[in-house]
Amino acid sequence: MNFDFIREALPQVLAAVPVTLEMAVLATIAGWILGILMAVARRNKIPVLSQLCAAFVSFIRGVPMVILLYVSYYALPMIIYSATGIDATSVPAIWYAIAALTLDQAAYSSEVFRAALNSVNRGQLEAAWSVGMTTWQAMRRIVFPQALAVALPNLSGLFVGIIKGTSLAYYVGVYEITATANLLATPGLNFIEAYVITTLIYELISFICNRLFRSAEIRLGRFRPKTAA
Amino acid sequence: MMVSLKNIRKSFGSQQVLNGVDLEIDVGEVVVILGPSGSGKTTLLRTINFLDPGDEGSVTVGNHTVNCKKHSRPDVLQLRRRTAMVFQNYNLFANKTILENVMEGLVTVKRRPKPVAEEISRKMLTRVGLSERFDYYPSALSGGQQQRAGIARALVLEPDVILFDEPTSALDPELVGEVLQTIKGIAETGITMIVVTHEIAFAKEVASRVIYMQDGVIVEQGSPSEILVHPKDPRTQRFLRRITDPSQDPKHIDMREDSPANEKSVPTSA
């Protein structure tokens, strides 16, 4: 074990953490918003849209993340160019990675949100209607908060999963944690040391995320019976 | 006239559930609706606030009339703001405390400032005997307490009419009394109510009018003594015989087919 290498490389790999987090957080925000919209479309059985969402989910789930990244990186600029005439090849690779990660999160989170929405019994929605609330008010104030409490454990898993998923952005040349460690390891063949560093960093990030989600779960789940811990 | 239903018809698929119901209810009336399971009582209540819109007919509450065939969203919203409903399964908002449940409609629908809504809601909860439970979540309350909170949630909006759909059917027997007592107290304040229930004693004591429904139509209606003591229609007579038979669970009386298997000599399973 080359400790000198570890001492030198660690700060540089740590400096790549924001890149990883930026990809994970942006893709999560965009992906979950899409996921919620798809879940609502499917729950309300909106014609055409509902079927499109179902097809999208099953398509994305069947494609390896790496392929999705390549498709996004190589095909998206072409699609954008032929659709709008805008040359997107100068857009930094990280945005294509974020796009791919977003699609992935949208597909998986929509299933989580769908199950969570279904877990809120329809009677509460009807009660909200019966007091004169609009569907939107009922969803925002009654249904979504409960669905979110149900969804959080799975969402937590998705978020930790996407943090690890960002390491694949290496394949399209984004210098996040894994790519940076690899780059530093190559000249001296310090790969074992580099992987020790990345493992520790990913573990630490996952640990912190799990704690954050856990405390959000407790806060949002206050209303649930105490036995449901 | 507080509530007026004209020729309400409703089908689920090929099954005709309401076959042209006409009903006029005066201000302050307490109307109890009786009838076997599946006769369309719940559906009738739900057509009044458009949780299930009728296929045909019209609904009037106060001076607001909505045609079932062509109703707009604002129409329905208006109607719902003049009515309130108490559900068999309470349907309290699980993510809100009892106090927040009662405040919800005041804040989001009636746009009352929060402190005002809270004050009114506390008073209402105290009235239904829940002054010690303001900050409890529904999951921490008994069925009877949840239902009384549900009643407070409906009452606090000062609706023109409150619709009760079997408010005590889901309760353990020892909790039925406290809820019926609460409803009786409300009836005495002069608010217009429509109550679907199987509690005959309650109907006798509280109703100003009793309606017997079967197969999606009103079979007969009149004062409690006319319907409950001297019913004219044989269908009403048979229903009352069964419902007062202690071996029968009134919730499961099904008289849609008049087969002998339905007669009271057949013991019901536990």
Ligand SMILES: Nc1ncnc2c1ncn2[C@@H]1O[C@H](COP(=O)(O)OP(=O)(O)O)[C@@H](O)[C@H]1O
């Ligand atoms: N949403 C629905 N979809 C299909 N059938 C329904 C629905 N709601 C009620 N029904 C049917 O309509 C009939 C009347 O139901 P309901 O109004 O609940 O009767 P009651 O309240 O008198 O027991 C029943 O046969 C029931 O199965």
Ligand SMILES: [Mg+2]
């Ligand atoms: Mg019913």
